[in-house]
Amino acid sequence: MKTARVFLVLALIGLLAACAPAAAPATPAGPATLTVMTHDSFAVSEELIRQFEQENNVTLVFAKSGDTGAAVNLAVLSKDAPRADVFYGVDNTFLSRALEAGIFEPYASPLLADIPAEFKLDPANGALPVDYGDVCINYDKAYFAGKGLAVPASLDDLLKPEYRGLLVTENPATSSPGLAFLMATIAQYGPEGYLAYWQGLVDNGLVVASDWETAYYTNFSGSSGKGAQPMVVSYGSSPAAEVIFADPPREDAPTASIVGDNACFRQIEFVGILKGTQQRALAEKFVDFMLGTAFQEDMPLQMFVFPVNSQAQLPDVFARNVQIPAKPATLDPARINANREAWINAWTEVVLK
């Protein structure tokens, strides 16, 4: 009786194993396959992808490979035996590493004509700009209104005693927005002055979380987590997402961004054709597709980033709830690549000690 039960267990497990997705993939001989390696945050409308697949008789496979740093690192590590034909998602903080490793084949897409020069950071056109976004401090509107407190306008303001203990940021060693905010302070105060600024923030009760999820959902009072800090280092587009994913529905965002000069760091994301691809023609078509208006207008609502193509229109909810900084902070990618580790280590010594 008991043995029968054990066999029943084994049979059931076998059954489960049999219906594993293992049995599923039998690649049809028809369309070619184009593999796109990307980071976990990549998102796109199904409709657009199906359309591209039909028009070009191709099957698109997306290989999501961790966050931006992990994905870039993997692409560099596997450059001798590339895992994909196209790589999307390297940003300006990791661009130099990808370019130095020489993972991309140049491609001068005709659509580059519609993209402003400020986004084109690779003159060789190995990496082509796709989107940008700003890492900004978001604040809880209700908190500041309720306390009758003025919203800080600049990085300097954050050192004022009235904002003591109100800001949560992320560890730049473990979080991409955390790193971007560190870059903003370096752009503003220079490599000589940024540590003194951070010491000031620490003295003023700065809270540091390990990752964006914790900072936003556990510490930030403007999110569903109802935390204790009314200011968080997040994205300039987060207020729009708070409206789109609001529950219950609402018209205006409960949060907004502080967009003073150099208070936001601009992240630009790039796409490139991986060296050694057997599908060069299709890869070019896909790059053109990403730079074209249909995809560019789809991006904001899928990935909460902004189109670089000047012909693309922003959705209404973005136009109403998102402030785009007039003067975002930027740093030369080569300089970031050369100093990233040293900057982070120095930051760790000052802030986390």
Add this chain to the structure above:
Amino acid sequence: MRAALRRVPRAAWLWGAPLVFLAVFFFLPLGAVFRLAVESWAGGTLFNWGRVLRPLGFTFWQAGLSTLLTLAVGLPAAYVFARFEFPGKRLLRVLTTLPFILPTVVVAASFNALLGPRGGLNLLLMNAFGLDTPPIQVLNTLGAILLAHVFYNTTVVIRVVGSALAQLDPRLEQAARVLGASPLRTLREVTLPLLKPALLSAALLVFLFDFTSFGVVLLLGGPRYATLEVEIYIQALQMLNLPLAGLLSAVQLACTLAISVLNSRLGGRRAVPLSPRLRGEGTRPVKTWRERLLVGGVVFLLAALLVSPLAALGLRSVTRLEPARGERGAVQSGLTLDYYRELFVNRRGSLFYVPPIEAARNSLAYAGTTVVISLALGALASAALNRPSRANRWLEPLLLLPLGASAVTLGLGFIVVFNRPPLDARSFPLLIPIAHSLVALPFVVRTLAPAMASIPRSLKHAAAVLGASPLRAWLEVDLPIIARAALVSAVFSFTISLGEFGATSFLARPATPTLPVAIYRFLSQPGGLNYGQAMAMATLLLLVCALGILVIERLGGETI
């Protein structure tokens, strides 16, 4: 002479499959990462030993503390589960297993919902005593790390020690009592020595789990605490400093090996063979007030520590916070099923939308495959371990090594090594259950091997003498005795696979996401709806897991 010759190849046969498995799926990828680390080392003094020793010291410190605390909670619970019958026991045992599968992000969120500055407990206390600041400040402290480790791993102690305790022959203790030994002396001189292998196994597994803890330290401990595993992650994926990541990985593996060897030395003698007991023979209803106090206390402790965060999670998934923000105590709530409904809607027509049923199906398929792989290999390895062989002493700690390998290192290795058909990380879906099996295998071996060792030879001989074929003897003698341990192993493999995220996030193809992957997807974007859906998905994960465990236990006829 002939007998000796025949014995050696047989043990080698048994070792064959598990060792080939480890060689291909563990040492090969690991070796690839180490080779990359060495290749990319430009030379010179890259290493500052402080960067290695500081996290190493903290890793040992928090793992030791966590293990002691986990044992302090788990041992009385294991005793109560093994010795007493009380209403709701079965449900409570399933509930205490659930924390094991929860992704850390979700645990962080549910701890926050319970203990955070605006969590339920703090709001309650603030309202009750008119306080202005939240009285409980546990997040981002060592306390949060310890609490989370106890939350995660108590089930290991309950299951491993509990099943061994239930398997003990009660007549031995009864004999000691009859001969005049006090209960304390019986415990010290009869029960504990008999339990030693299980106790050591449980302590070792818990310690290694805490030792390689990643998410808990990163998310609940906050940025001021870094274990080796956290440092490896930072160095490998953020700083792109592969040489240092490689060195840290090597240190972590060496420590794991040393701890495992030490543990098997302490284990020393082989387990005492025990005659098989009837199910439920050792359990009794709660009678005296002392027993009532003990059982009541344990149940209360488990409910407070393990079940209340789960309940907070479930509650949060059906609670809508009203938009009144910013005021203390003004967080009002209403009940809603919207988050669950929304899970089934692909509102933005996204290519990567995950239908919850499909994610659950993927998770279950991976978990089922993991159970098959790890149980099959684990049974072979356990059988091999129970044959007298010198090699065992060295091979056993080897089996435990995967527990000490960082998910980051292994994930990187998988992707670097398995990049062409047929073993292509992109298209070979078995790689995910294989990665899960690497983690599950030590659990299976550590539960199965002691059980196999406890089968009395006399019974097998008796069966043979009475004319039973070897197969029949195995089916009717061996199998019933190891069935309980096999069941425990199956539950562990199942839960390990369901909750695993680290390796999965590297290997999962967007087309077949698991439940934890889906949860992370929701939490990576702002908005109340995303948060609510993540909580709903996590609650679904809990339900799926609870059902899975109940089915496994029911089919196995488990009653302890």
